[in-house]
Amino acid sequence: MKYFFYLxxxxxxxxxxxxxxxxxxxxVIGYNFFDFIHFMIRKIHFWFLIAGIFLIIVTLWIGG
Numbered sequence: 001m002k003y004f005f006y007l008x009x010x011x012x013x014x015x016x017x018x019x020x021x022x023x024x025x026x027x028v029i030g031y032n033f034f035d036f037i038h039f040m041i042r043k044i045h046f047w048f049l050i051a052g053i054f055l056i057i058v059t060l061w062i063g064g
Contacts, residue, residue, distance in 0.1 A: 002059055009055030016049020 023043075026036055040046045 002062075005055050006059045009052040009059060012048040012052030012055065014052075016045055016047075016052060019043070019045035020049065 020040065023036075023040065026039065031039070
């Protein structure tokens with residue numbers, strides 16, 4: 001079960017990072033950093049990144 005959550009965390013981080021990198025083009029069209037953060041917080045793909053990091057940390061910390 002530990003390996004499942006570890007791989008799920010890696011998968012979620014991959015989706016989240018892909019989305020964050022692909023939306024960096026918002027800086028080109030005039031967004032500033034705070035607008036970008038406000039935009040990212042409202043999207044589900046950003047929360048995939050946070051959940052993936054959390055899953056990996058918990059999986060490595062609990063051990064077993």
